[in-house]
Every structure is written in structure tokens, then in C-alpha cells.
Amino acid sequence: MAKELIRFENISKSFDGTEVLKDLTLSIHENEFVTLLGPSGCGKTTTLRILGGFETPDKGRVMFDGGDITNIPPNKRPLNTVFQKYALFTHMNVADNIAFGLKIKGKDKDHIREKIAYSLKLVGLEGFENRYPSSLSGGQQQRIAIARAIVNEPQVLLLDEPLGALDLKLRQGMQYELIRLKEELGITFVYVTHDQEEALTMSDTVVVMNQGLIQQIGTPEDIYNEPQNAFVADFIGESNLIDGIMIHDCLVNIGGLDLPCVDTGFGNNNPVDVVIRPEDVELDADGNGPIKGTVISIVFKGVHWEMHVESSIGITFLVQTTEHFPVGSVVGINVDPYNIQIMHKPSSEDAQVFDQLETIPGEDL
Amino acid sequence: MKMSRILGKIYVGLILIFLYAPILVLIVLSFNSSRSRVVWGGFTLKWYGSLLKSTTIMNALWTTFLLAVLSALISTVLGLFGALGIYSMKKRSYRIMLFGTKIPMLNADIVTGIALMLWFVRFLPLGFGSILLAHVTFNIPYVILCILPKLRTMDIYQYEAALDLGAGSPYAFFHILIPQILPGILSGFLMAVTLSMDDFVITYFTKGAGINTLSTLIYGEIRKGIKPEMYALSTVLFFIVLVLLILVNLPYDRFFMTAGTGSVREVEHEK
Numbered sequence: 001m002a003k004e005l006i007r008f009e010n011i012s013k014s015f016d017g018t019e020v021l022k023d024l025t026l027s028i029h030e031n032e033f034v035t036l037l038g039p040s041g042c043g044k045t046t047t048l049r050i051l052g053g054f055e056t057p058d059k060g061r062v063m064f065d066g067g068d069i070t071n072i073p074p075n076k077r078p079l080n081t082v083f084q085k086y087a088l089f090t091h092m093n094v095a096d097n098i099a100f101g102l103k104i105k106g107k108d109k110d111h112i113r114e115k116i117a118y119s120l121k122l123v124g125l126e127g128f129e130n131r132y133p134s135s136l137s138g139g140q141q142q143r144i145a146i147a148r149a150i151v152n153e154p155q156v157l158l159l160d161e162p163l164g165a166l167d168l169k170l171r172q173g174m175q176y177e178l179i180r181l182k183e184e185l186g187i188t189f190v191y192v193t194h195d196q197e198e199a200l201t202m203s204d205t206v207v208v209m210n211q212g213l214i215q216q217i218g219t220p221e222d223i224y225n226e227p228q229n230a231f232v233a234d235f236i237g238e239s240n241l242i243d244g245i246m247i248h249d250c251l252v253n254i255g256g257l258d259l260p261c262v263d264t265g266f267g268n269n270n271p272v273d274v275v276i277r278p279e280d281v282e283l284d285a286d287g288n289g290p291i292k293g294t295v296i297s298i299v300f301k302g303v304h305w306e307m308h309v310e311s312s313i314g315i316t317f318l319v320q321t322t323e324h325f326p327v328g329s330v331v332g333i334n335v336d337p338y339n340i341q342i343m344h345k346p347s348s349e350d351a352q353v354f355d356q357l358e359t360i361p362g363e364d365l
Numbered sequence: 366m367k368m369s370r371i372l373g374k375i376y377v378g379l380i381l382i383f384l385y386a387p388i389l390v391l392i393v394l395s396f397n398s399s400r401s402r403v404v405w406g407g408f409t410l411k412w413y414g415s416l417l418k419s420t421t422i423m424n425a426l427w428t429t430f431l432l433a434v435l436s437a438l439i440s441t442v443l444g445l446f447g448a449l450g451i452y453s454m455k456k457r458s459y460r461i462m463l464f465g466t467k468i469p470m471l472n473a474d475i476v477t478g479i480a481l482m483l484w485f486v487r488f489l490p491l492g493f494g495s496i497l498l499a500h501v502t503f504n505i506p507y508v509i510l511c512i513l514p515k516l517r518t519m520d521i522y523q524y525e526a527a528l529d530l531g532a533g534s535p536y537a538f539f540h541i542l543i544p545q546i547l548p549g550i551l552s553g554f555l556m557a558v559t560l561s562m563d564d565f566v567i568t569y570f571t572k573g574a575g576i577n578t579l580s581t582l583i584y585g586e587i588r589k590g591i592k593p594e595m596y597a598l599s600t601v602l603f604f605i606v607l608v609l610l611i612l613v614n615l616p617y618d619r620f621f622m623t624a625g626t627g628s629v630r631e632v633e634h635e636k
Contacts, residue, residue, distance in 0.1 A: 052525075052529060053528075053529075054525055054528075073528070074525070074528040074529050075528050075529070075530075075531045075532055075533055080529055080530065081525075081526070081529045083522045083525070083526055084522070085520065085522060087520060087522035087523045087525065087526040088523070088526075089523055089526070089527075089541060090520070090523070090545070091544045091545065100527070100530050100532075101530035101531050104530065104531040104532055104536070105531060148526075148530070149529075149530075152530065152531070
């Protein structure tokens with residue numbers, strides 16, 4: 001495991017009496033691509049702004065490379081930020097924008113000119129030195145913002161929803177570019193987004209946040225395949241979220257039916273949350289399977305069909321398959337024990353968090 | 366259809382005539398060599414010449430100019446700080462302060478003038494200093510209202526980006542924040558110059574004896590009897606204010622966004 005570079009220690013932060021971060025503790029390692037993922041108002045941007053030095057935590061401290069940087073102003077931190085709306089200096093041309101940090105550091109002109117050319121090449125915008133930000137497209141402004149940040153050779157690059165304002169095609173292209181950039185520069189990326197696809201595509205580590213609490217930390221595969229609670233399961237991809245009772249290790253009861261699973265350590269006869277991904281629900285046209293169901297709707301999604309299947313145990317399953325089942329067909333429902341994910345029922349605070357998920361209004365914090 | 370268009374043009378023409386014909390007459394009379402207001406005695410510049418020779422008039426011109434520039438400078442600096450302060454307030458205080466800023470603008474000049482005079486006579490001799498204070502006072506709200514919209518629409522993340530790239534807050538303030546709101550600062554300054562030059566009522570009440578601006582001088586002279594020099598002086602005042610107004614209304618945004626040499630400019634280093 002790489003060396004730990006950044007550690008948030010018990011960070012709490014409130015704005016106008018609203019607690020945005022609650023006792024957050026998080027480690028980020030050297031050369032890691034970490035994504036803070038969560039819905040609006042989950043505290044991910046505040047976490048990034050605390051790391052950038054634009055907010056001071058009410059409690060806790062931020063460690064960087066062994067030193068406490070909690071009260072160090074932004075201009076003295078060895079990291080640079082790519083802002084959500086790019087924040088290019090509108091009264092300066094591209095070259096002056098990129099040169100800004102280097103001039104303050106007192107680098108000589110030849111060095112600056114070389115670095116401008118190098119960074120423009122890195123983001124694929126050679127020859128743009130004399131253009132003004134207002135004459136650039138969103139994608140180009142984005143690249144200049146990245147160039148302006150990385151030209152200072154920061155140890156960590158912070159990115160605050162940098163692709164949010166771009167259209168789908170451009171966004172997908174930029175995702176690959178960011179991965180390439182990270183490989184070329186060999187620095188740590190801390191990335192903030194509410195887009196789960198972005199998080200899964202680019203990250204080494206995903207930190208799922210909600211209501212100021214970290215819900216789960218893990219690789220994209222972990223987060224997707226083994227969500228630790230109902231919030232993560234629901235936020236990452238689509239899922240069937242079912243109330244169940246853990247009879248004993250490797251046996252769970254849903255809707256009155258005992259199903260074998262592979263999870264252990266949830267005690268006996270304990271209420272649990274059960275997650276089954278829509279692509280893991282297998283339908284049998286001949287009606288064979290432990291659960292019987294009827295297809296009540298079907299929609300074509302391109303790579304697969306998406307159906308709602310009403311089952312004999314009172315649960316309506318969301319199902320994705322490449323086979324077509326007409327509405328009204330009676331099918332058997334099978335789920336491989338490996339694809340049944342058992343999670344603890346959330347603590348009361350988390351439960352509240354989950355209930356509020358659909359109703360969080362307004363701006364991200 | 367055609368008829369109504371012609372009528373429309375006539376209507377606009379009439380409005381323009383009522384607005385500008387009196388000023389046009391004044392300007393024409395200022396070049397009339399006859400003292401009569403109805404007889405054209407030929408073109409002359411002699412009234413302008415005697416303006417230049419009159420020390421009273423030249424003194425008043427100098428006083429007006431000095432007042433305008435000084436009061437505009439002071440009120441621009443104070444107004445900038447005021448606008449920054451109001452900008453960073455929370456919603457409630459923001460609205461209260463904004464309302465407080467608008468009261469002096471809507472207040473009748475004569476009330477402001479008398480009030481300031483009553484206030485000043487207690488503390489300082491009426492003269493250049495008291496007029497300057499009065500002009501600064503009535504200029505500040507206009508400056509604030511010129512700068513505030515620019516602050517509200519500026520991109521505060523540019524300031525944060527400057528800090529992020531290593532700039533100290535004074536450097537970021539002067540090199541990133543000020544350039545963004547510079548159009549507002551400039552139009553606030555020019556607005557203040559214009560208002561100061563234009564003002565008669567407040568100046569009249571706060572000036573005391575022995576000092577005149579162009580407007581108070583013209584008023585004083587007219588009471589003694591109308592002399593053609595006053596036409597010339599009024600014409601001069603009109604054109605100065607006209608030029609200032611044109612400057613205020615220039616599209617600075619476009620000017621500043623496209624300006625710049627594109628070369629790597631020298632920057633002093635932040636330590």
C-alpha cells in the first residue's frame with residue numbers, strides 16, 4: 001500500500017447551524033485517485049474545500065504528509081484545484097492564466113513559456129496561448145483550468161465536479177483524459193462528483209457520502225458489488241432493495257421464503273436489508289424457480305430489456321435481461337446465492353439519511 | 366400604416382425639439398456677437414475670450430474641476446469599501462443597507478443641502494472643505510450602486526482560484542477581483558464627477574461666502590442681469606457634462622474583455 005498523504009481527522013463543520021460534516025475521518029494515499037461521491041448536500045464539496053483551505057473545520061484537523069495544515073491558507077498549500085465552473089481569469093488570455101501561479105513563484109520567463117507550451121500539449125490545446133477564455137468552448141475552458149492547475153506541479157490535484165457542465169460525449173472523453181493525465185503526472189487526484197458512473201470509471205477508491213457521513217469506502221468493484229448499506233446500494237446503480245430476516249448464517253428469509261445466500265455474521269433472526277441487482281435476477285420462461293412472477297411492464301434500454309416482475313412473495317422485482325418477455329408472461333425467478341447481498345439495517349441516523357434521500361432540495365454545500 | 370409611421374416620427378421629433386432646442390438656442394447665442402437675444406449680429410468667440418480673462422470665472426472653473434475630481438476619488442474609494450462590505454453581508458443586513466444607501470439618492474437636494482449646512486456650521490467653516498464633504502456624501506450612494514451589481518455578477522471562484530495558485534489575498538484582490546469589477550468602479554467614478562459638476566442646490570447651501578463653482582457663479586450672475594458670457598459658460602458646462610455622460614455609458618465590459626497584450630507581462634512577486 002502506498003504511503004498515506006492526507007488524513008482528515010474527526011472533521012466537523014456547520015453552516016448556519018446545519019451540520020454539513022459529522023466527525024469525518026478519511027485517509028488518502030499517495031498517487032491514489034479518490035472520488036468523493038454523494039448527492040447534493042452530502043458534504044463532499046465542503047470536504048474538498050477544507051482540503052483546499054477555503055473552509056476551516058469547526059472541529060478536527062487535516063494532516064498532510066505528516067504535518068497539520070488545518071490553519072494554513074490556500075496559497076501556502078502544495079495542492080491545486082480545478083473549480084466547478086473553471087474560474088478562469090476572464091481578463092487574461094490562456095497563457096497568462098496558466099502562467100499565474102508560476103509568476104507568483106518567481107519563475108523566469110523562459111521557464112514559464114516552456115511550461116505553458118508543455119501543459120497546453122498535455123491537455124491537447126497547443127497554440128491556444130493568445131485566446132481569451134470567453135472565446136473557448138466549455139470543454140476547452142475545462143482543459144485550460146486543468147492545465148493552469150497542473151503546471152504548478154502540485155502533489156495533489158483537487159477536482160470539484162469538473163465535468164458537470166459538459167455534455168455526455170465530451171464528459172466521457174474527458175474521463176479517459178483524466179485517467180491518462182493521472183498516469184502521466186503520477187500525482188494524487190481527489191475528485192468530487194454526484195455522478196456514480198464517473199466515480200466508478202475513474203477512481204481507485206470511492207468514498208460514498210451522505211448527510212455529512214461516510215457511508216462506505218472501497219474500490220469501485222466493492223462499492224458496486226458489496227454495498228454496505230441501503231443508501232450505497234440505492235445510490236450506486238439500480239437495485240432491488242428488500243426487507244429480510246437473517247434466519248442464520250447463509251440463509252435469509254424474504255417475503256416468507258427462505259433463500260440460501262453466502263453472507264455470515266449477521267446473527268440469528270435479525271432484520272436485514274437485502275440487495276439484488278436487476279441484472280442478477282434470472283427469469284425462467286417455463287416458470288421453474290423458487291419464486292413465481294408475472295411480467296407487468298417491459299422497456300427497451302439498448303443493451304438490455306428492463307422489466308418489472310410482480311412476484312408471488314409480494315415483491316416487485318426490477319429485472320434487466322437480454323431476453324424479451326411479453327407483458328403478462330408467467331415466469332420463474334431465480335437468484336444465485338452469490339448475488340444476494342445482505343446488509344445491516346441502518347442505525348437510526350442512517351435510516352433518517354436514507355429516508356431524506358429523495359427530498360433533499362437545493363444547492364450542494 | 367405609412368401615416369402612423371410619419372406621425373410617430375413627428376412625435377419623436379417634437380420630443381427631441383422640446384428637449385434640446387433650448388440648449389441649442391443657448392449654444393447659438395453664445396456665439397452671437399450681438400448682446401440681443403433676438404438679433405444675430407454675426408459669429409464671434411469674444412464671449413469665450415472674456416471668460417478666459419475673468420479671474421472670477423476661471424477660479425470657479427478650477428474650483429468645480431478640483432471638487433469634481435477630489436470628491437469623485439474619495440467617494441469611489443469609500444464607495445468601493447462600502448460596496449464590498451454590503452456585498453458580503455447576509456441577506457437581511459444586505460437589504461437594510463441597500464435601502465439605507467438609496468435614501469440619500471431619493472431625498473430632495475434642498476433637504477440634503479440644508480441638512481448638511483446645519484450640520485457643517487456647527488463643526489467647520491463653510492468653504493471648499495464643506496462643499497467637498499457634501500459632494501463626497503451625495504456621491505457615495507451612486508458609486509456603491511454602480512459597483513454592487515458588478516460584485517454580484519462577478520465570479521468569486523476566480524478570487525479563490527488566485528489564492529489556490531499561490532497568490533496572497535492582497536495580490537488576488539488587486540489583480541483578480543478589482544479587474545473584474547473595474548467597469549463598475551470607473552462608471553461610479555465618472556458618475557461622481559458628473560454629479561459633482563452638475564450640482565447646484567447642495568453646493569449653494571454648503572459653500573459659504575467667497576467661493577463659487579460654475580453653477581453657483583452662473584446663478585449669481587444671472588440674478589444681476591443676463592450677460593452673454595453666461596451663455597458661453599453654460600455651454601462649456603453642458604459640453605463637459607455631455608462628454609462625461611458619454612464616458613459613463615461606454616461599454617466597458619467589452620473593452621476590458623478584449624483588451625490585453627497577450628504577452629507574458631511582468632508581475633511583482635508576492636512574498
